[in-house]
Amino acid sequence: MAGFILHTGDFSNWNVYRKAVVICDVTEMFVRRAFVSPNRTIDQMRQAARSCKQNIVEGVSDGATSSKTCLKLLGIAKGSARELLEDYKDYLRQNGHEIWKEDDSKLASTREYCRTHDNPQDFVAKCEQRSNATVANIMVTQLHQMDFLLRVVIKKVEEDFLANGGISERMMAERKKKRGY
Numbered sequence: 001m002a003g004f005i006l007h008t009g010d011f012s013n014w015n016v017y018r019k020a021v022v023i024c025d026v027t028e029m030f031v032r033r034a035f036v037s038p039n040r041t042i043d044q045m046r047q048a049a050r051s052c053k054q055n056i057v058e059g060v061s062d063g064a065t066s067s068k069t070c071l072k073l074l075g076i077a078k079g080s081a082r083e084l085l086e087d088y089k090d091y092l093r094q095n096g097h098e099i100w101k102e103d104d105s106k107l108a109s110t111r112e113y114c115r116t117h118d119n120p121q122d123f124v125a126k127c128e129q130r131s132n133a134t135v136a137n138i139m140v141t142q143l144h145q146m147d148f149l150l151r152v153v154i155k156k157v158e159e160d161f162l163a164n165g166g167i168s169e170r171m172m173a174e175r176k177k178k179r180g181y
Contacts, residue, residue, distance in 0.1 A: 011060045016149040018118035020053035020077070023142055025120040026127050026135065027084065034091065034132045045087050051080035052146070067161040071154060078150045085143040088136045097133035099140065106134075110141045 011017050027049035031042045059073030092099050100107040117123060127135045164170070 016153050017056050019142060019146050019149060020056050021120050022118055022123045023146060024049040024053045025124050026139060029124050029127060030135050041087065045084060048080045048084035048087065052077045055080065063157065067157060067166050070157055074150060074154050078147065081143050081146045081150065085140060088139045092133060092136050100137045107141065110138055114142050114145055
């Protein structure tokens with residue numbers, strides 16, 4: 001390792017980030033279409049979707065100097081995704097729509113599509129062709145997958161910290177190396 005500042009790389013190709021962009025863009029399309037008059041739910045859903053995406057960006061970026069901050073922000077992203085998941089489930093329940101069951105063929109095909117497609121424009125275009133209930137169920141699926149991916153990323157950050165330490169340890173190691181200890 002050269003130096004003690006980690007290089008975080010380009011996270012824009014990470015599955016978790018690309019899924020967050022899809023969730024953010026589809027949520028914006030959904031709230032514009034599903035709610036007739038402005039209300040607090042619209043603001044909450046927009047903020048939760050944005051928070052999820054932005055905290056991944058900030059967490060990964062801040063991870064260059066602080067594993068603790070990275071983990072905290074990824075945890076906030078996870079909480080925002082779960083909040084948004086609950087909003088979509090509330091929408092379905094409060095409007096008399098079903099939440100797809102585990103054995104529903106629509107859920108199986110949606111899981112596969114969500115797993116293999118992450119272009120926001122394509123995703124929004126496909127969702128615009130579907131009912132609000134279908135879009136909400138698709139987003140429930142997306143958010144479950146997002147939750148899983150965030151758990152994986154958080155675990156990786158934890159494992160990296162345990163294996164390589166934090167910035168203080170890396171700084172001291174580099175200083176000792178520079179002094180010839």
